Amino acid sequence: xxxxxxxxxxxxxxxxxxxxxxxxxxxxxxxxxxxxxxxxxxxxxxxxxxxxxxxxxxxxxxxxxxxxxxxxxxxxxxxxxxxxxxxxxxxxxxxxxxxxxxxxxxxxxxxxxxxxxxxxxxxxxxxxxxxxxxxxxxxxxxxxxxxxxxxxxxxxxxxxxxxxxxxxxxxxxxxxxxxxxxxxxxxxxxxxxxxxxxxxxxxxxxxxxxxxxxxxxxxxxxxxxxxxxxxxxxxxxxxxxxxxxxxxxxxxxxxxxxxxxxxxxxxxxxxxxxxxxxxxxxxxxxxxxxxxxxxxxxxxxxxxxxxxxxxxxxxxxxxxxxxxxxxxxxxxxxxxxxxxxxxxxxxxxxxxxxxxxxxxxxxxxxxxxxxxxxxxxxxxxxxxxxxxxxxxxxxxxxxxxxxxxxxxxxxxxxxxxxxxxxxxxxxxxxxxxxxxxxxxxxxxxxxxxxxxxxxxxxxxxxxxxxxxxxxxxxxxxxxxxxxxxxxxxxxxxxxxxxxxxxxxxxxxxxxxxxxxxxxxxxxxxxxxxxxxxxxxxxxxxxxxxxxxxxxxxxxxxx
Numbered sequence: 001x002x003x004x005x006x007x008x009x010x011x012x013x014x015x016x017x018x019x020x021x022x023x024x025x026x027x028x029x030x031x032x033x034x035x036x037x038x039x040x041x042x043x044x045x046x047x048x049x050x051x052x053x054x055x056x057x058x059x060x061x062x063x064x065x066x067x068x069x070x071x072x073x074x075x076x077x078x079x080x081x082x083x084x085x086x087x088x089x090x091x092x093x094x095x096x097x098x099x100x101x102x103x104x105x106x107x108x109x110x111x112x113x114x115x116x117x118x119x120x121x122x123x124x125x126x127x128x129x130x131x132x133x134x135x136x137x138x139x140x141x142x143x144x145x146x147x148x149x150x151x152x153x154x155x156x157x158x159x160x161x162x163x164x165x166x167x168x169x170x171x172x173x174x175x176x177x178x179x180x181x182x183x184x185x186x187x188x189x190x191x192x193x194x195x196x197x198x199x200x201x202x203x204x205x206x207x208x209x210x211x212x213x214x215x216x217x218x219x220x221x222x223x224x225x226x227x228x229x230x231x232x233x234x235x236x237x238x239x240x241x242x243x244x245x246x247x248x249x250x251x252x253x254x255x256x257x258x259x260x261x262x263x264x265x266x267x268x269x270x271x272x273x274x275x276x277x278x279x280x281x282x283x284x285x286x287x288x289x290x291x292x293x294x295x296x297x298x299x300x301x302x303x304x305x306x307x308x309x310x311x312x313x314x315x316x317x318x319x320x321x322x323x324x325x326x327x328x329x330x331x332x333x334x335x336x337x338x339x340x341x342x343x344x345x346x347x348x349x350x351x352x353x354x355x356x357x358x359x360x361x362x363x364x365x366x367x368x369x370x371x372x373x374x375x376x377x378x379x380x381x382x383x384x385x386x387x388x389x390x391x392x393x394x395x396x397x398x399x400x401x402x403x404x405x406x407x408x409x410x411x412x413x414x415x416x417x418x419x420x421x422x423x424x425x426x427x428x429x430x431x432x433x434x435x436x437x438x439x440x441x442x443x444x445x446x447x448x449x450x451x452x453x454x455x456x457x458x459x460x461x462x463x464x465x466x467x468x469x470x471x472x473x474x475x476x477x478x479x480x481x482x483x484x485x486x487x488x489x490x491x492x493x494x495x496x497x498x499x500x501x502x503x504x505x506x507x508x509x510x511x512x513x514x515x516x517x518x519x520x521x522x523x524x525x526x527x528x529x530x531x532x533x534x535x536x537x538x539x540x541x542x543x544x545x546x547x548x549x550x551x552x553x554x555x556x557x558x
Contacts, residue, residue, distance in 0.1 A: 009206050
């Protein structure tokens with residue numbers, strides 16, 4: 001097989017390079033069976049094996065008609081087969097459609113319908129769902145089953161591999177895509193509405209790999225324990241060995257901390273990626289049991305702001321020179337900004353607790369970030385007249401090589417979410433509000449859709465919640481707006497820490513009201529409702545479902 005050129009935008013070239021230079025080093029390890037106490041209980045592929053297997057599948061997919069530019073829904077859980085398939089599709093120039101299966105049947109049907117896949121690649125359970133729900137009925141022509149095929153026809157992944165072996169013998173080269181050529185469609189979690197398909201170009205992926213490597217100082221040969229499948233797919237391109245822990249990746253908040261700790265210790269992991277919900281579970285367990293993880297150099301967290309208590313618990317498990325990084329970004333644009341946990345705790349968190357929002361750091365080198373006036377309507381063209389002064393809260397917009405410029409087959413959301421810039425560039429509207437401080441650091445104040453507009457002021461969720469979250473018995477709070485007697489009023493939903501759920505609520509209410517009275521932005525929040533367990537997003541289990549809480553609060557107060 002011909003290797004991709006070194007200046008290629010195809011990120012599969014990093015895998016091929018690793019296979020050539022470190023062929024016998026493990027690339028992927030996946031737990032086998034319920035007990036994963038040592039290295040021998042993992043299935044694995046070396047870089048050479050992963051490169052060869054993805055070559056075979058790439059050639060087989062092309063022979064099947066699922067090659068360059070052809071879309072295929074990919075519904076395969078974290079596994080060796082998933083890694084093989086993703087790199088095979090990059091090599092073939094095929095376009096994987098990646099969707100969280102837990103988004104619900106209606107959203108799943110809508111997402112696949114809009115993406116118009118020609119291929120459907122999935123485990124048997126996914127194919128059964130395809131038949132029952134009619135997924136892709138109008139466009140899907142080729143079926144590939146990962147595992148045993150039942151009555152639905154098509155090919156198995158083993159069939160594809162056998163075709164690929166023959167095709168490789170006849171000559172097959174990895175696709176050399178254009179920078180702006182469509183590489184994949186990644187659907188958002190839909191935590192603030194209907195999931196949208198971010199159209200990723202090969203240039204977007206390549207820029208992400210380069211920026212992630214630079215900003216975190218990642219070196220070839222490191223070992224990662226990624227608890228989010230999508231980030232795990234970057235590991236081979238970053239030259240890292242990926243150790244997949246035993247967990248349900250769709251329910252990170254319910255992880256067994258011992259499984260994460262066992263994977264880190266058993267392989268001497270240097271890196272770990274997780275959602276705030278997962279790190280909360282691991283950190284609380286570690287603090288209670290005196291756990292130390294001396295090999296970890298860095299922990300990356302994404303999905304929602306990382307609470308100070310979680311940072312402190314996790315830092316207590318690490319060496320003094322290790323760090324936690326909660327990079328700021330979104331499905332459509334990652335990374336945007338970054339700041340270390342020690343800097344956050346030492347310099348900015350005290351301001352967070354006084355209503356300043358959450359500092360997410362300085363923009364990364366490859367991206368531009370600007371703050372514009374808050375507007376829910378379409379903004380067709382960028383102009384400097386949109387800019388807000390330093391220190392004033394506005395909408396965050398970004399542009400750069402890692403920023404997607406369109407939503408796939410979705411002109412309405414593209415118009416709402418993108419702004420045409422100078423010389424053909426495109427600004428992405430993050431859907432977040434924030435501001436820059438005098439030292440050039442970016443502060444996150446919440447989602448634009450979550451602001452509560454009152455008669456005399458506007459309240460931003462993360463700013464207000466930062467004040468109330470300091471109560472020692474509170475796990476988290478959520479600000480929502482409800483309509484009472486035709487007037488919008490702020491309501492604070494409160495979730496107590498598990499160990500305090502039997503506390504006297506009147507005492508907690510008094511404490512929270514006293515906290516709020518100390519700051520102008522929270523002084524008017526007088527209505528409080530206790531909720532047993534906040535709804536959260538399906539991907540990270542960390543983003544609070546404020547839309548659902550608002551409906552719940554409206555019913556309670558009506």
